[in-house]
Structure formats: C-alpha cells, structure tokens
Amino acid sequence: MKLFQCQCCGQVLHFENTACLRCGRAVGYLPLGGGSPDRMLAVEPAGALWQAAPDEQGHVAPGNWRFCRNWELSACNWMVPARPDDAEASADYCPACRHNRTVPDLSDPTHAAQWQKIEVAKRRLIYTLAHLGLPRPALGDDHPEPMIFDFLADDPGSVERVLTGHANGVVTIALTEADDPTRERMRSEMGEAYRTLLGHFRHEIGHYYWDILVRDGGHIEAFRALFGDESTDYAAALERHYQNGAPAGWQREYVSSYATMHPWEDWAETWAHYLHMIDTLETAAAFGMSIDPTVEDEGELSAEIDFDPWRIWRSERLVSAWLPLTVALNALNRSMGHPDSYPFALPAPVLEKLGFVHNLVRASRQG
Structure with missing residues (x-):
C-alpha cells in the first residue's frame, strides 16, 4: 500500500484515513478509473455533494463527489x-462495496463493529486487484460469474456455524473471523501459522480467480503440471487432511500445510502469498526501505526496493526483494517480542508456482 498526501497541507495520509490529522478536513479515497491514478482527496461540503478543498497554492480541482453509501455507516x-x-440523489456504492450482496444485521452493535473491520480488509483486497488490472465483474455486469461477497453471522438458534469459503463466484466471510480472540483461538487449534481477515480475503479470492484465469483462461494443463489434478475428490481430500494432517516433508514443496490438502487449496494459498508479496513490497517502497545489513561478503541479504511491484515483468525481481524483506520484518517482530510477521519459507517449487500466478496476472492485464 502506498502513502498519500493531503493536497491542502502536505500531511501524510494513509489508506484508511477519513480526516486529515493536520488540517482537519474530511478525506476520501478516489479509486483508479478512467485512466486517472488513485489518490486521497481532502474535500469540503458543496451542498449535498463534496468538492476538493483548495491545495497549498489555492487551486481547486474540478468536479464533485459523493462518499460511498456505506460511508454513513x-x-x-x-x-x-x-x-x-445528482444534487438530491442518494449515494452510489463505490467500486469496492458494489460487490457486497449480504451484510449482517447492523442493528446489533457487535455485528456492526465486526462488519466494519471486515470492510477495511475488503477495501485493501479490492485496491490490490484494481492495481493488478484484474477483472472484477459485479452483479448486473452481465458476467456469468460476478464477484460477490456475503458477510454472514451465525444463527444463534442453530448449531451450524457459518464457514468462510468460496463457491461459484461467491466469497463468504464468517463474521466470527472479525472477532480477534475467536480467530486467534481457531488459528491455534488448527495449528496455523497465520490467520487474518485480509489473509482470508486473499485466499478465497484466489479460488475465484482460478475460475476466471485458469479454468476459463484455458490454462488447466499448465496448472496441473505444477499443482496437480484438481479433479480429484475434494471432500475426500478435506477429510483426509483433517484426519491425518499434512504429509511429512511438505515444507519442501508447499507454502503451507493447508496447501497440501488439494490442488485448489495449493493454488489459493499460493495466490494469497502472491498478494501478500505485492502489497507489502509496495508499502516498503513507499517508505523507501532498503535491506543491506553488515554481513560477510558472501551474504545475500540485500535488497533495494525502488521499483513498482505492479509493473514488474519477471517474478524473480519480486522474489529477490521479497525474501530479504521478510527476514527483516521477522527480525523486527522478534525484537518487539512478537511472532514472525511472515512465518513461511518459499522453496523452489513454491517459487515456480508464484511465477505461474504472476504470469497469469500479467497476461490478464495485457489482455
């Protein structure tokens, strides 16, 4: 995620900001569109609408805007x-929120607070997908498999629990995942190294893009050569995984133990890690980070993160910056007494799978 700047006072703005902490003006995010770059904009009321606040030279950018309909929530x-x-019309949903099909009962304050946390993670996901140039069809776009989000709460009168997952273009996120103690307990009980709301979004949307890029894109055979035959019985694979766990030595070929369960899950885990890598590298570049510790001459821990990760042609360039960065991130976390920020290794087979994902994304953008 890149950094932004208030055009009025120069204050650094972050992606989630709703107000400038220096000049106090309301700020909103203008997503990519129509050939224009994305930006954070300080705005002032203009009747029922909003207009850009004057910049430091007194210039006012033309145009009027509305906040997304979910802004009031x-x-x-x-x-x-x-x-x-549009002076009296109600606000539209933004390019991120137009994918929502179901939200929980917001009259429940706990549900409302959990949904707000889910929306933060979802907007980060959509930011990444937009910058990668990936298709994001919504309901009403005349697409056979639009991207849809259902955010569901458990029914208190039922023993059945909502499960996070994907099916036929619909990503379901269980509201309980927004409860930090519950999510951490589930992570511990399931022996997972990592479990976050953003991680769920990145994993589940990977299943969606398997349909769009691999199945519909004519890349099944190339996929199977790396990930295996996805036509094998998924239910049986799931039961086997939860009964027996990952096979011994899985770390030599997979990015996580869950990736061993079925080729679809291997793809989704690899896809999620690709999005982890792209977004974090952009953040590191925005802060001007470089990794160059004092080590012996043969040491390889060095990276100058001075490139745009969205436009890199070869995945090897991403990996060469990513690996030293993760070592530094983990070392910083340990210095604060926290677990590793990125508790994963990337063996050669995983790097090859990441390259496959990168090439499909690049081809989709070019197409």
Missing part, C-alpha cells in the same frame, strides 16, 4: 463521482 471512505443532476 462508518464502513467505507471511498468516493464516487457525482452524476450531472
């Missing part, structure tokens, strides 16, 4: 252009 800070005769 403290669940979004994105803006949409106002339509010509």
Whole structure:
C-alpha cells in the first residue's frame, strides 16, 4: 500500500484515513478509473455533494463527489463521482462495496463493529486487484460469474456455524473471523501459522480467480503440471487432511500445510502469498526501505526496493526483494517480542508456482 498526501497541507495520509490529522478536513479515497491514478482527496461540503478543498497554492480541482453509501455507516471512505443532476440523489456504492450482496444485521452493535473491520480488509483486497488490472465483474455486469461477497453471522438458534469459503463466484466471510480472540483461538487449534481477515480475503479470492484465469483462461494443463489434478475428490481430500494432517516433508514443496490438502487449496494459498508479496513490497517502497545489513561478503541479504511491484515483468525481481524483506520484518517482530510477521519459507517449487500466478496476472492485464 502506498502513502498519500493531503493536497491542502502536505500531511501524510494513509489508506484508511477519513480526516486529515493536520488540517482537519474530511478525506476520501478516489479509486483508479478512467485512466486517472488513485489518490486521497481532502474535500469540503458543496451542498449535498463534496468538492476538493483548495491545495497549498489555492487551486481547486474540478468536479464533485459523493462518499460511498456505506460511508454513513462508518464502513467505507471511498468516493464516487457525482452524476450531472445528482444534487438530491442518494449515494452510489463505490467500486469496492458494489460487490457486497449480504451484510449482517447492523442493528446489533457487535455485528456492526465486526462488519466494519471486515470492510477495511475488503477495501485493501479490492485496491490490490484494481492495481493488478484484474477483472472484477459485479452483479448486473452481465458476467456469468460476478464477484460477490456475503458477510454472514451465525444463527444463534442453530448449531451450524457459518464457514468462510468460496463457491461459484461467491466469497463468504464468517463474521466470527472479525472477532480477534475467536480467530486467534481457531488459528491455534488448527495449528496455523497465520490467520487474518485480509489473509482470508486473499485466499478465497484466489479460488475465484482460478475460475476466471485458469479454468476459463484455458490454462488447466499448465496448472496441473505444477499443482496437480484438481479433479480429484475434494471432500475426500478435506477429510483426509483433517484426519491425518499434512504429509511429512511438505515444507519442501508447499507454502503451507493447508496447501497440501488439494490442488485448489495449493493454488489459493499460493495466490494469497502472491498478494501478500505485492502489497507489502509496495508499502516498503513507499517508505523507501532498503535491506543491506553488515554481513560477510558472501551474504545475500540485500535488497533495494525502488521499483513498482505492479509493473514488474519477471517474478524473480519480486522474489529477490521479497525474501530479504521478510527476514527483516521477522527480525523486527522478534525484537518487539512478537511472532514472525511472515512465518513461511518459499522453496523452489513454491517459487515456480508464484511465477505461474504472476504470469497469469500479467497476461490478464495485457489482455
């Protein structure tokens, strides 16, 4: 995630900001669109609409905007252009929130707070997908498999629990995943090294893009050569995994133990790690980070992160920066007494799978 700047006072703005902490103006995020770069914009009321606040030279950018309809629910800070005769019309949903099909009962304060946390993670996901140039069809776009999000709470009168997952373009996120103690307990009980809301989004959307890029893109055979035959019985593989766990020595070929369960899960885990890598490298570049510790001459822990990860042609360039960065991130976490930020290793077979993902994403953008 890159850094932004208030055009009025120069204050650094972050992606989740709703107000400038220096000049106090409301700020909103203008996503990519129409050939224009994304930005955070300090705004002032203009009747029922909003307009850009004057910059430091007194110039005012043209145009009027509305905040996303979910802004009034403290669940979004994105803006949409106002339509010509929009003075009294209700706000539209932004390019991130238009994918929502189901949200929980927001009259329950706990549900509302959990949903707001889910929306933060979802907006980060959509930011990444947009910058990668990936297709994001929504309901009403005349696409056979639109991208849909259902955010569901458990029914208190049922023993059945909502399960996070993906099916036919619909990503379901269980509201309980937004409860930190519950999510951490599940992570511990399931022996997972990592479990976050953003991680769930990145994993589940990987299943969606398997349908779009691999199945519909004609890359099944190339996929099977790396990940295995996805036509094997998924239910049986799932039961076997939870009964027996990952096979011995899985670390030599897979990015996580869950990736061993079935080729679809191997793909989704690899996809999630690709998004981890891309987004974190952009953040590191925004802060001007370089990794160059004092080590012996033969040491390899060195990286100058001075490139745009969204436009890199070869995956090897990403990996050469990513590996030293993760070592540094983990060392910083340990210095604070926290677990590793990135508790994973990337053996050669995983790097080859990441390269496959990268090449499909690049081809999709070019197409």
